[in-house]
């Protein structure tokens with residue numbers, strides 16, 4: 001209901017970005033966890049691991065995963081890979097209360113990366129689904145078929161309870177497997193996963209062995225075939241290898257993971273937005289240009305007013321995040337966990353010398369959640385003493401849950417892999433910046449200088 005004529009409901013605004021957004025360093029902060037973990041190297045699971053099992057049967061669909069296919073959650077993009085032959089691009093689908101099978105037809109793509117040739121990668125968008133409905137879907141029509149299911153979200157609205165999971169920098173190590181298992185068994189039951197970039201870490205291998213993209217696709221299928229994973233590109237998706245003749249950025253990522261970027265008027269799959277239940281989710285890419293007048297900058301400039309609540313990327317966009325009262329910014333890349341206070345640097349200028357972040361109740365909470373458990377291991381060099389802007393930090397693997405209760409409250413929790421499935425290592429009640437803009441910090445110290 002704003003001056004631009006948009007009438008979006010006021011919801012929790014979540015920004016997801018594939019790279020940590022740096023904050024300036026000041027001292028005497030919040031909680032440095034006393035948790036002590038075993039120091040172990042992170043090792044990728046072997047190719048013949050159970051986590052990567054190839055489904056049996058001729059041309060059986062594998063690496064099945066889904067994501068939101070439109071602006072509001074009435075469409076789903078179904079993706080899968082066949083290896084023996086292209087096979088059918090058709091998806092059969094039906095709601096749990098119906099015997100009538102509908103069908104939708106998609107596309108198939110392949111790509112080469114140096115000496116690797118991909119399987120047949122299918123993408124099919126199922127449209128015009130009912131909200132809040134369980135659907136079954138079947139792929140592999142004509143050869144070995146496999147059936148999965150998903151539940152569509154409720155209609156977009158500010159008071160719709162909805163639970164998101166958060167995982168970043170996952171990779172495919174034994175720790176990655178523990179993270180995914182903990183997410184699946186968390187009793188808070190995330191219904192949609194916001195993935196904060198850095199997926200397979202295939203680029204860790206010689207020639208960026210894309211077989212490790214296939215194993216990753218099979219690894220995540222047990223979750224991603226049944227609930228949408230909302231994709232963000234990180235630096236490990238760049239996949240640039242000029243020495244191998246590979247100079248097209250994001251080639252494996254863009255062939256394997258389709259996103260509904262056009263529905264938010266984006267011109268590239270690396271930045272886009274969706275609405276889902278009670279959240280307005282803005283996906284940004286630190287690895288695509290974002291300085292003034294680039295397409296991503298221009299898109300965000302036009303995007304943020306639609307929310308209508310009525311050095312780094314953070315520096316670039318921070319004033320917009322504050323102006324439009326973004327509730328939370330999730331970022332990956334640093335392999336640790338950290339939650340900030342609501343802080344901003346927008347008062348900074350050369351004359352006033354205000355160079356440290358200040359407490360700002362209009363600012364987002366910044367959460368670094370690059371702790372999925374990939375082969376690069378943990379970032380143990382957390383800034384000590386803990387900076388004042390930092391409410392909680394710890395170098396452990398884990399995942400988080402963002403559980404929106406209604407227009408004013410969301411319960412957030414972070415879960416480390418070593419704990420029981422229900423344990424919360426860090427938690428916070430978020431108060432919506434538009435509907436209930438009261439102080440929701442968990443540590444009692446003033447950040448003003």
Ligand SMILES: [Fe+2]
Pocket residue numbers: 169198234236332333334370
């Ligand atoms: Fe990473």
